[in-house]
Structure formats: structure tokens, C-alpha cells
Amino acid sequence: MVSAEAYPDWEAVYRDNVDRVFRLMFSRVGNRADAEDLTGEVFLRALRPLRLSASVGEVRTYLVATTRTVLAEHWRRTLGREITTFDDERDVAETVPELIDARAGERAERILAALPERYAHVLRLRFLQGCSLKEAAAELGVTVANVKVLQHRAVRRAGEVAGGVET
Amino acid sequence: MSGVRRYIRNLVRRRTTPVTDQEAADARAAVLLGAGGSEQGAPGEEFVASLHARLRKKLEPRDQGRRRFVQVTSVAAASAAVGVAVDRLVVEAVALPDTAPSVIMPEAGEWQAVVAGRDLPEGGVHQFDLGTLTGFVERVGGQVRGVSGVCTHLGCKLSLDRTARELDCPCHHTAFAVDGRVLRHQLPIQLRPLPTLLVRESGGHVEVFVPTVAT
Numbered sequence: 001m002v003s004a005e006a007y008p009d010w011e012a013v014y015r016d017n018v019d020r021v022f023r024l025m026f027s028r029v030g031n032r033a034d035a036e037d038l039t040g041e042v043f044l045r046a047l048r049p050l051r052l053s054a055s056v057g058e059v060r061t062y063l064v065a066t067t068r069t070v071l072a073e074h075w076r077r078t079l080g081r082e083i084t085t086f087d088d089e090r091d092v093a094e095t096v097p098e099l100i101d102a103r104a105g106e107r108a109e110r111i112l113a114a115l116p117e118r119y120a121h122v123l124r125l126r127f128l129q130g131c132s133l134k135e136a137a138a139e140l141g142v143t144v145a146n147v148k149v150l151q152h153r154a155v156r157r158a159g160e161v162a163g164g165v166e167t
Numbered sequence: 168m169s170g171v172r173r174y175i176r177n178l179v180r181r182r183t184t185p186v187t188d189q190e191a192a193d194a195r196a197a198v199l200l201g202a203g204g205s206e207q208g209a210p211g212e213e214f215v216a217s218l219h220a221r222l223r224k225k226l227e228p229r230d231q232g233r234r235r236f237v238q239v240t241s242v243a244a245a246s247a248a249v250g251v252a253v254d255r256l257v258v259e260a261v262a263l264p265d266t267a268p269s270v271i272m273p274e275a276g277e278w279q280a281v282v283a284g285r286d287l288p289e290g291g292v293h294q295f296d297l298g299t300l301t302g303f304v305e306r307v308g309g310q311v312r313g314v315s316g317v318c319t320h321l322g323c324k325l326s327l328d329r330t331a332r333e334l335d336c337p338c339h340h341t342a343f344a345v346d347g348r349v350l351r352h353q354l355p356i357q358l359r360p361l362p363t364l365l366v367r368e369s370g371g372h373v374e375v376f377v378p379t380v381a382t
Binding site for chain 2: 010011018019022026027028032033034035039040043044047079080083086097101104112124126128129130131155156159
């Protein structure tokens with residue numbers, strides 16, 4: 001689709017954008033289950049008022065704006081304040097979806113690179129690879145209780161680092 | 168459940184409102200790490216299909232699976248007029264608004280010359296027939312434009328009345344303006360204007376974009 005053209009119907013809007021919106025949401029909530037719920041909310045909210053004579057570019061921009069709103073409401077509803085935002089959303093409406101993942105990957109690696117190796121290791125196991133506490137304990141050669149303590153300290157350090165990482 | 172989701176859930180469960188700066192920073196780190204992890208990738212097929220079904224239910228509540236024509240762009244409308252047997256006087260299934268529309272692919276198609284530019288003077292109207300698409304092109308204010316030549320009622324082929332500058336339908340005495348507006352009709356229904364075609368002038372020829380209709 002060229003961005004100056006229009007979509008023929010809502011299904012075309014959905015097919016062309018569901019991947020992009022999902023990955024965008026995933027890049028700010030960090031897990032698929034929440035990303036799915038919120039992607040659903042974006043389309044349910046956006047598609048009815050969507051003016052189909054709008055160009056593809058305008059529709060994508062509108063979907064990104066809706067994504068931002070839905071994300072902000074999600075964080076306010078669950079944790080009372082915005083945890084992640086879209087600070088850097090330049091070109092995101094035109095970006096290929098894979099690039100969204102690549103950028104998120106780089107952000108995670110930047111955080112890990114700033115941490116002591118053992119912290120980085122436990123966080124990689126728990127948050128990037130989705131290991132259970134038990135699996136992480138086995139991998140690290142410590143008890144589950146040790147992993148909990150290690151993870152707690154590691155997250156704290158990562159939080160200090162992540163504060164300076166642009167999202 | 169993923170580590171990140173569990174982490175956030177735990178935080179939600181025991182939080183004070185709102186979370187402290189430190190908790191927010193921790194949560195942010197967990198989320199950004201998870202976002203770069205192995206759960207990345209395209210949405211699952213099952214999720215995409217189930218959300219599609221939810222959207223359909225919401226957007227087409229009374230359709231029960233039948234597809235409605237949600238919106239007609241000029242190209243889409245032109246596509247709807249394609250694929251009809253031109254030599255028949257009546258072409259079916261073109262203008263019935265509640266028939267299932269074809270899959271419309273505005274990016275697929277080609278430009279085809281219909282008349283030499285010099286043969287379409289200012290104010291002139293030219294009827295063309297490309298086999299898959301019939302219509303009329305005209306020149307107004309130096310610019311070329313065109314409409315489909317098939318009545319939006321039952322698909323009868325329109326003929327040009329040069330004197331009156333209108334397009335007449337032989338079937339039910341309906342008349343359209345050359346720009347596609349409905350001028351008059353005796354039908355008990357609302358009649359749609361003629362679909363606009365994409366028209367350009369290139370290499371001394373007036374060309375019409377003939378979209379491909381996927382089957």
C-alpha cells in the first residue's frame with residue numbers, strides 16, 4: 001500500500017496494520033498477553049470513527065495515536081502512572097513492523113550492557129527468555145530463593161539504567 | 168505466563184496508588200527487557216483471527232457474514248464496474264448494492280489509452296469501450312476526467328446524448344450528467360452517482376486506469 005492511497009474497507013485497514021500495532025504495543029508492555037488485549041482495544045476503538053476516505057498514511061498515523069492513548073490508559077489503570085510511553089515515534093507509522101522489534105531488542109541490550117554480568121544473566125533468563133524461577137536457578141546454579149534476591153537487585157539496577165533509556 | 172507479565176501482575180496486586188518512583192523504574196526496566204526478548208514477533212494467527220471476528224461482529228452487526236460495501240473510493244467504484252460483459256445490454260451484479268463486492272486491489276491494474284488527446288477538445292465527451300470497462304471521458308477546464316458507462320441501477324449500458332450533454336439509460340429512463348451526477352430517474356429507490364474513473368493524459372493520449380478485480 002502506498003501511503004497516499006485509501007483503504008477499501010475496515011478489513012483492509014485491519015489486515016495492513018494489525019502486525020504493526022501489535023508489535024508497537026508489545027514493545028511497550030513487554031509481553032504478548034497484554035499486547036494482545038491492548039491491540040484489540042486499539043482496533044475496537046479506532047475502527048468505528050475511522051473515515052475510510054482518509055489516506056493510508058493518515059489511517060496509520062491515527063492508529064499510532066490511538067495506540068499511544070490506549071497504552072497510557074492501561075498504565076494509569078493498572079499502576080497509577082505511565083510506565084512506558086512513545087517518546088520516539090518518528091516515522092513509526094511508516095516503519096516496517098520488524099524494525100519495531102529490532103529497536104526494542106537494541107534497547108534491552110543497552111540496559112543489559114550497563115549491568116554487572118550476573119545481573120544481566122538473571123534478567124536475560126527471566127525476562128528475555130521467559131525462564132521460570134526454577135529454571136533460572138538451575139541455569140545459575142543457585143537456589144530459587146537466591147534467584148529471587150538476585151532478580152530483585154538486578155531489576156533495581158536495571159531500573160536506574162532504564163530511566164535514561166529513551167523509549 | 169511470561170516473566171514480565173507476572174512481574175507486572177505482582178506489582179499491580181500489592182501496589183499503593185500510584186506506584187513509587189522506584190517501583191515505576193523497576194517496572195519500566197522489566198517491560199523494556201521483555202520487549203527485547205524471545206516473545207517478540209508478529210501477532211499469533213489465532214489472535215488475529217479472533218480479533219477479526221470481534222471487529223466484524225461490532226462493525227457489521229446485522230450482516231451475519233454477508234459483506235457490505237462500506238465505502239466506495241473512485242478506484243473501488245471503478246473496480247466494481249469491471250468484469251462485466253460489455254456487449255450485453257444488461258450486465259448483472261454490477262450495481263446491486265447488497266451483492267458481495269469483489270476483492271478490490273487499487274494498486275493492481277494498468278493505464279489504457281482510450282482516445283488521442285487532440286481528439287478530445289475542451290468541452291468534448293468521448294465514449295470508450297475497453298472490453299472490461301466502458302465509460303465516458305470529457306475535458307473540462309483543460310483537465311480530463313471520466314465516469315463509468317454503466318447505470319448504477321441494473322447495469323444497463325448508458326448512451327451519450329450529445330445535445331443535452333447527458334448519459335441516458337435505455338432501461339428505465341434514467342439520466343446522468345457527464346460528471347456522474349444523477350439528473351433524473353423514475354425509480355422508487357435512491358440511485359448512486361456513476362463511479363468516477365482515474366483518468367490521465369500521457370504521451371498524447373487520454374488514458375483510463377483499468378483496475379484488476381481479483382477473483
